[in-house]
Amino acid sequence: MIQTSHHVPVILVKNVEYTYPNKTIALRGINLKIAKGEFIAIMGKNGAGKSTLIRTFNGLIRPSKGNVFVKGENAQKHTIAELSSVIGLIFQNPLHQLFSNTIEEEIRFSLKNLNLDKNEIERRINGTLEIFNLEKYRNRSPLNLSGGETKKLAAASIMCRNPEILVFDEPTLGQDAKEIEFFINLIRNELSKEKTIIVITHNVEFAIEYIPRVILMADGNIIADGPTNEVLTKEMLINESSLVLPQIYQFNMALNLIGIPSPKNVYSKKQMFDFLKEYMKKNQAISRRVFNNGIRLSKCF
Numbered sequence: 001m002i003q004t005s006h007h008v009p010v011i012l013v014k015n016v017e018y019t020y021p022n023k024t025i026a027l028r029g030i031n032l033k034i035a036k037g038e039f040i041a042i043m044g045k046n047g048a049g050k051s052t053l054i055r056t057f058n059g060l061i062r063p064s065k066g067n068v069f070v071k072g073e074n075a076q077k078h079t080i081a082e083l084s085s086v087i088g089l090i091f092q093n094p095l096h097q098l099f100s101n102t103i104e105e106e107i108r109f110s111l112k113n114l115n116l117d118k119n120e121i122e123r124r125i126n127g128t129l130e131i132f133n134l135e136k137y138r139n140r141s142p143l144n145l146s147g148g149e150t151k152k153l154a155a156a157s158i159m160c161r162n163p164e165i166l167v168f169d170e171p172t173l174g175q176d177a178k179e180i181e182f183f184i185n186l187i188r189n190e191l192s193k194e195k196t197i198i199v200i201t202h203n204v205e206f207a208i209e210y211i212p213r214v215i216l217m218a219d220g221n222i223i224a225d226g227p228t229n230e231v232l233t234k235e236m237l238i239n240e241s242s243l244v245l246p247q248i249y250q251f252n253m254a255l256n257l258i259g260i261p262s263p264k265n266v267y268s269k270k271q272m273f274d275f276l277k278e279y280m281k282k283n284q285a286i287s288r289r290v291f292n293n294g295i296r297l298s299k300c301f
């Protein structure tokens, strides 16, 4: 279904409202435009409406008012199955989307109804298990995986279908550093294939380092939408969203206090250390001051 054009946003949300049957108002007039190839974070405190919003993208939730357009077509006119072939949603709680007896069957089931020939199905199963390091668990029940592996399987069972828009709900939650790194590499690879990636996350450090645009939600509204390094450094917005200022920003403020001007375009610890190394080489006297204030600075990390 649905043709691509570079001029049409891949997702356009117009005045979308949604009230759950129990009368909880979850979305209060959302407007949003997402272009092909974008990498976007959706952030905001618990209950802000993030998960509800992304469920309107593939028809799992139909807006009470307003419309969602996917690649220029009104989602209202398409089934969940049609929309899901374009938009893959990877849920917050993976067990909600896994129900086969083995990991291999889970992937095989996902590939059903895509009209793929037998060889292609086997190729995709093997390729997917390999990418996600799940080969050794091929015949294991999804119920007997660790939390991290379950999240991987949930992503694998959607990504094997190769949808051009991927939406992850809380992918870094409860993940260790290695798993987060795996996920970042996975996303990099998808972005290089011109996929559009949307990530719901509470992880400020992850967002500021890797995700260029952020949409902040509060109480069913979008309260900010812009470059991550601008939005996540505004104290008022951060407080309203129950988030904390990124460490790198706090560190910058501490540097200012001891007379070192904020470096431009520095969003990761690695970039900050490189900047400081260079700066100290050039400014011996300031190095001493940094050293003397080291304890104060180290508290920021």
Ligand SMILES: Nc1ncnc2c1ncn2[C@@H]1O[C@H](COP(=O)(O)OP(=O)(O)OP(=O)(O)O)[C@@H](O)[C@H]1O
Residues within 6 Å of the ligand: 020, 021, 022, 024, 025, 026, 044, 045, 046, 047, 048, 049, 050, 051, 052, 053, 092
């Ligand atoms: N199935 C449901 N029935 C009734 N109300 C719901 C349902 N799911 C969510 N809600 C309510 O809708 C509002 C938005 O919930 P939603 O799950 O979209 O928030 P969220 O931003 O994803 O929160 P979290 O960060 O905790 O996942 C909340 O008030 C929530 O309690």
Ligand SMILES: [Mg+2]
Residues within 6 Å of the ligand: 050, 051, 052, 092, 169
């Ligand atoms: Mg949620």
